[in-house]
Structures are given as C-alpha cells and as structure tokens.
Amino acid sequence: xxxxxxxxxxxxxxxxxxxxxxxxxxxxxxxxxxxxxxxxxxxxxxxxxxxxxxxxxxxxxxxxxxxxxxxxxxxxxxxxxxxxxxxxxxxxxxxxxxxxxxxxxxxxxxxxxxxxxxxxxxxx
Numbered sequence: 503x504x505x506x507x508x509x510x511x512x513x514x515x516x517x518x519x520x521x522x523x524x525x526x527x528x529x530x531x532x533x534x535x536x537x538x539x540x541x542x543x544x545x546x547x548x549x550x551x552x553x554x555x556x557x558x559x560x561x562x563x564x565x566x567x568x569x570x571x572x573x574x575x576x577x578x579x580x581x582x583x584x585x586x587x588x589x590x591x592x593x594x595x596x597x598x599x600x601x602x603x604x605x606x607x608x609x610x611x612x613x614x615x616x617x618x619x620x621x622x623x624x625x626x
C-alpha cells in the first residue's frame with residue numbers, strides 16, 4: 503500500500519476530535535471522506551472520483567462553518583489559511599496530477615491538519 507493510500511488514516515485524527523467534542527455531523531462527513539478517499543486510492547484512482555470530491559467539499563464546508571461558529575479567531579483562521587496555501591502548493595506545484603504518489607499523501611496530512619484546526623477553533 504502506497505503512502506497516498508495509507509495517509510488517509512490521518513483523517514481519523516480530526517474525526518476522533520470531532521467525536522470527542524460531540525460534533526456528530528462533522529464525524530459523519532469525515533467518515534465519508536475517509537471511506538471515499540480510501541476507496542478511491544484502493545481502486546488505483548480509477549473509481550469513486552466524484553464521491554471523493556463530494557465528500558471533500560462537504561468537509562471543507564463544515565470546516566468553514568466551524569471557523570465561523572468559532573468566531574474566526576485570528577490564530578485558528580491564520581493557521582487554516584497557511585495550511586490551505588501549503589496544501590494548494592503541494593497539490594498544484596508538486597503533485598502535478600499524480601494522485602497516487604507521495605505528494606498526495608502529504609496533501610492528506612495537510613488537509614487533516616486543517617480540518618483538525620477548524621474543529622479546535624470551535625470546540626476549544
């Protein structure tokens with residue numbers, strides 16, 4: 503199993519944090535993202551494309567909503583902003599369409615860190 507596949511397990515950290523704080527819709531969205539992304543990578547990036555994209559969009563919406571509910575605190579908002587920029591740079595600068603490679607695994611790590619930051623911005 504390559505790094506892009508097993509790096510989906512990084513998504514379990516914000517999922518568990520959301521569960522700890524009772525954010526059950528976020529848990530459901532993160533679980534869907536974990537399953538869809540894992541299925542996408544296990545299929546060698548040939549199936550579950552739209553499910554993966556849809557789940558990611560839902561998680562992004564929840565993350566932004568949590569930042570809003572948390573009052574867009576400067577530290578959390580700036581951290582998410584920096585992580586988003588890093589993620590976009592990885593995705594479009596290094597990854598270059600290779601969604602099964604190491605750089606895509608780093609994308610998973612950065613994305614999981616960003617959603618964890620969103621959860622903490624609301625819950626802490």
